[in-house]
Amino acid sequence: xxxxxxxxxxxxxxxxxxxxxxxxxxxxxxxxxxxxxxxxxxxxxxxxxxxxxxxxxxxxxxxxxxxxxxxxxxxxxxxxxxxxxxxxxxxxxxxxxxxxxxxxxxxxxxxxxxxxxxxxxxxxxxxxxxxxxxxxxxxxxxxxxxxxxxxxxxxxxxxxxxxxxxxxxxxxxxxxxxxxxxxxxxxxxxxxxxxxxxxxxxxxxxxxxxxxxxxxxxxxxxxxxxxxxxxxxxxxxxxxxxxxxxxxxxxxxxxxxxxxxx
Amino acid sequence: xxxxxxxxxxxxxxxxxxxxxxxxxxxxxxxxxxxxxxxxxxxxxxxxxxxxxxxxxxxxxxxxxxxxxxxxxxxxxxxxxxxxxxxxxxxxxxxxxxxxxxxxxxxxxxxxxxxxxxxxxxxxxxxxxxxxxxxxxxxxxxxxxxxxxxxxxxxxxxxxxxxxxxxxxxxxxxxxxxxxxxxxxxxxx
Numbered sequence: 299x300x301x302x303x304x305x306x307x308x309x310x311x312x313x314x315x316x317x318x319x320x321x322x323x324x325x326x327x328x329x330x331x332x333x334x335x336x337x338x339x340x341x342x343x344x345x346x347x348x349x350x351x352x353x354x355x356x357x358x359x360x361x362x363x364x365x366x367x368x369x370x371x372x373x374x375x376x377x378x379x380x381x382x383x384x385x386x387x388x389x390x391x392x393x394x395x396x397x398x399x400x401x402x403x404x405x406x407x408x409x410x411x412x413x414x415x416x417x418x419x420x421x422x423x424x425x426x427x428x429x430x431x432x433x434x435x436x437x438x439x440x441x442x443x444x445x446x447x448x449x450x451x452x453x454x455x456x457x458x459x460x461x462x463x464x465x466x467x468x469x470x471x472x473x474x475x476x477x478x479x480x481x482x483x484x485x486x487x488x489x490x491x492x493x494x495x496x497x498x499x500x501x502x503x504x505x506x507x508x509x510x511x512x513x514x515x516x517x518x519x520x521x522x523x524x525x526x527x528x529x530x531x532x533x534x535x536x537x538x539x540x541x542x543x544x545x546x547x548x549x550x551x552x553x554x555x556x557x558x559x560x
Numbered sequence: 561x562x563x564x565x566x567x568x569x570x571x572x573x574x575x576x577x578x579x580x581x582x583x584x585x586x587x588x589x590x591x592x593x594x595x596x597x598x599x600x601x602x603x604x605x606x607x608x609x610x611x612x613x614x615x616x617x618x619x620x621x622x623x624x625x626x627x628x629x630x631x632x633x634x635x636x637x638x639x640x641x642x643x644x645x646x647x648x649x650x651x652x653x654x655x656x657x658x659x660x661x662x663x664x665x666x667x668x669x670x671x672x673x674x675x676x677x678x679x680x681x682x683x684x685x686x687x688x689x690x691x692x693x694x695x696x697x698x699x700x701x702x703x704x705x706x707x708x709x710x711x712x713x714x715x716x717x718x719x720x721x722x723x724x725x726x727x728x729x730x731x732x733x734x735x736x737x738x739x740x741x742x743x744x745x746x747x748x749x
Contacts, residue, residue: 336748337568338683345571347681350606351729355710357743360689360702364665365619365627365674366744370644373631406564406746415634419579429575445579447634481573483580489619490744492676494685496570513683514568522567545564548746 303343312346312471314507320344321512328515336519344509346470366489372415372449382448384418384460385441392442394423394461396537399525402454403484405491406548410454417483418458420444425464425478434467459537465504477504477511484544491546498524499540566748569684574613576678577648581615584636586647588618588659595623597722599673599690600656603649605681606730610653614679616727617646618657618690621671625663661692661723670696670703672714677727677741686741690725691715706740713739 304311321344328335340352360366385392403411421427421444424436428443446458463478479496486492498511505511505520514520522545531539572580589596599618603611620643621627628643636642647655664671672689689702691714697703703711716723731738 333749336565338570340683342683345681345683347571348683349681350609350732351611351679351681352683353686353729353738353741354606354731355738355740357686357747358702358706358740360687360742360744362744363701364669364672365621365643365662368627368629370619370633370642371629371631372634376631376634404564406566408564417580419576421575427575427578429578431574431577443578481570481576481579489674490687490746492617492685492687493567493569494572494678495567496573510571510573510683513570519565519568522565523570544567547566547744547748548564 303346303349306346308469309346310469310472310474314471314473317344317471317474317509318507321509325512325515335514335516338513339515342509342513345513348513362488362490369414369485369487369489369491372413374449377415377447377449381446382458384444384446384458388441388443390441392422392439392461394439394442396459397462397540398457398459398531398533398537399480399497399540399542400455400457400531401541401543403450403456403544403546404454405486405546410452411450411486411546412452412454414450414485414487416448416450416456418446418460418480420460420480421463421466421478423461423464425466432466436464436466462499462538465502470509475504475507477502477508482544484546486546493546496523497542500524500527571680571683572615572678574680576615577613581646581648582634586645586655586657587636588620588643588645588657589641590638591658595660596658597661598656599659599716599723599725600654600721601724601726602653603655603677603679603727603729604653604736606732608732608734608736610649610651611679611729612649612651612653614649614653614655614677614682615646616649616655617644617676618659619644619674620659621662621665623660623663625665625671627665664696668699670694670700677729679729682729687744688727688739688741689714690723692723693718710737710740713737
């Protein structure tokens with residue numbers, strides 16, 4: 299018999315073993331189904347906060363029209379160059395492993411998403427967010443806020459200098475810890491490509507235990523959220539380097555068709 | 561056809577509040593300016609409880625039906641209409657934008673706000689539309705494809721401030737219907 303699930307997201311009542319069993323059961327069902335999934339499930343009970351917040355009806359098919367075929371535009375005056383370096387702008391140097399993360403944002407056909415906004419936010423090296431709701435006993439860093447923005451270049455490339463975030467505890471279940479990650483917010487060339495996700499670091503021992511990461515039931519799909527260490531990005535006596543590319547959903551129409559329609 | 565597999569989404573989590581909203585992020589036009597209205601509402605969960613940690617974005621045509629192409633959303637100058645805004649929910653689950661009522665972009669379509677919903681507990685973003693009430697709705701393809709009892713969840717309601725559009729993430733015992741959320745071509749499970 300399954301014990302009833304506590305819907306209070308901060309109850310921390312389940313054990314890691316119970317959560318891990320739930321994760322394993324869902325993954326096993328997925329593998330038996332033989333139907334490939336590429337996105338997280340919205341209904342994923344090991345992540346307790348999703349229990350009352352996932353739609354129960356199928357998503358409704360909609361052909362994009364009007365503004366949905368276009369995207370908000372951002373320009374150089376929206377984003378200061380310094381906003382891509384999260385290690386500056388404070389009184390001193392932040393504590394932690396200085397790192398560069400860079401990569402390309404492309405659409406489903408591999409076309410670069412040019413001059414588009416990328417936003418990131420993250421915990422500091424101790425795993426603490428500069429957010430009032432994060433009260434766990436790890437130090438804040440007066441020299442690190444953990445928020446960055448940039449525009450992609452003409453090749454779709456973004457680049458941030460930051461500090462490697464630490465893992466942190468949360469209350470999904472007893473002794474729950476999130477693998478270290480950086481939140482990424484991305485826009486495409488069409489409104490329908492808007493997405494927010496999390497970038498992880500290779501080999502994190504918490505991957506198997508984390509219901510948010512595991513809400514993507516397919517290992518190949520999960521791997522798409524893991525950056526690669528890239529020694530070519532690493533710089534001498536300065537910063538380690540990671541590379542992580544993002545593929546947005548395919549833009550439905552070619553630019554030619556779009557201009558025909560408007 | 562797309563050849564690459566899209567990167568998966570993940571939840572926005574609980575800690576976006578100090579990172580994503582920015583000064584006047586929910587003011588597409590200055591409050592009190594000609595034609596300014598509020599687009600506002602409450603986000604609730606499957607128990608009918610307010611969702612205090614959701615983030616909404618809207619993207620819309622102007623009052624003339626034109627799709628904006630101006631930059632400047634992040635550093636608003638108070639005059640340029642960029643068509644895009646961002647608002648977090650408050651402790652009671654309420655959100656509010658100051659904007660103008662969009663007009664239809666084509667002669668045969670109905671005007672709507674394109675809406676994206678993010679939230680803690682929501683493992684991927686949700687898309688929906690908030691339609692402006694009016695006679696054009698009868699001919700709208702998306703609304704026409706929905707059962708009658710769900711159609712109204714996409715239509716904003718006029719009130720003294722402008723337009724009210726509540727979002728219900730999940731149907732529940734109180735009988736309030738779940739908002740219709742959208743899947744566009746190219747989106748995969």
